[in-house]
Amino acid sequence: MLDTFKxxxxxKITNTLIxxxxxxxxxxxxxxxxxxxxxxxxxxxxxxxxxxxxxLKAEWWRLFTAMFLHGGMTHLLMNMFSLYLIGRGVEExxxxxxxxxxxxxxxxxxxxxxxxxxxxxVGVGASGAIFGVFGAMAGFFIAHREHIQAHTKAFMKDxxxxxxxxxxxxxxxxxxxxxxxxGGLVVGFIGGYIISKNPKWIWFYSIAMIVCMLAVMQYxxxxxxxxxx
Numbered sequence: 001m002l003d004t005f006k007x008x009x010x011x012k013i014t015n016t017l018i019x020x021x022x023x024x025x026x027x028x029x030x031x032x033x034x035x036x037x038x039x040x041x042x043x044x045x046x047x048x049x050x051x052x053x054x055x056l057k058a059e060w061w062r063l064f065t066a067m068f069l070h071g072g073m074t075h076l077l078m079n080m081f082s083l084y085l086i087g088r089g090v091e092e093x094x095x096x097x098x099x100x101x102x103x104x105x106x107x108x109x110x111x112x113x114x115x116x117x118x119x120x121x122v123g124v125g126a127s128g129a130i131f132g133v134f135g136a137m138a139g140f141f142i143a144h145r146e147h148i149q150a151h152t153k154a155f156m157k158d159x160x161x162x163x164x165x166x167x168x169x170x171x172x173x174x175x176x177x178x179x180x181x182x183g184g185l186v187v188g189f190i191g192g193y194i195i196s197k198n199p200k201w202i203w204f205y206s207i208a209m210i211v212c213m214l215a216v217m218q219y220x221x222x223x224x225x226x227x228x229x
Contacts, residue, residue: 014087018080021126024068025076035161037072040122051115055220067107067223069124079126083133093140094195099133102191104131105209106184112216113183119227121177128180132188139192144183174212 028046032039044050049064054062070076090099110128114121187209194205 003026011088011091013091013096014083015089015215017103017126018083020022021068021070021076021083025070035073038124042123043069043071045125049111049114051119051121051224055115055119055224060217063108063111064104066111066124067104067126067129070126071124075125079130083126083130086130086134086137089137094136095199096191098195098199101202101206102132102136102188102195103129104208105191106135108190108213109187109209109216110180110184112213112220114177114180115220116216116223117179119224123177123180125177125180127128127177128184129182131181132184132191135185135188135190136192138193139189139194140196143193143196 014102024046028038028042029035031046032042040048044053047062048069049062049066053059072077087099090102094102107126107129110132111123114123114128191202191205192208196203
């Protein structure tokens, strides 16, 4: 009992994120009147990504809320299991501020990648953020590969297998948005590498990513106007 409490306290960010996702799912299930698959209208009402609303009506807050919504039980379980596995490692190698920044920025930019690739689809899930922390861990091991060569090789092998499996699942299941996965992975890798080199560079990384987000948000409305009208 005491060991369980210590583990919960040690990995408090990961456990908090998992708890929030589960609570939001319960709310969504109640509103959908279905525990297994969520109602699309309910997801949109609760803040899912949907191009005509997010971009054309400037409801950019959906980039944040969509990260805590899931389309069904399988979607939730896959994401939370992945977060549980990788999140504990991130809390070992990065401080709390870096973890939160990497998670959120990866999720937000992953959402923008999804909006760019799928302008008229409904998008939900923590996948972009989770792939971001996967990428951050890869960035950490690459940044320190000279000092921890054995660990780096072992991690990169496991990393490649996990990412490969997730991408295969993503390409084989139409409802899974691979663009958000790839976007989050790249953004997280860049952040993980930069912060691992010097934790103080988190501010440079954050500002650079915010500038990228604003640039994409400025560009998307004109692209949507051409594609949808």
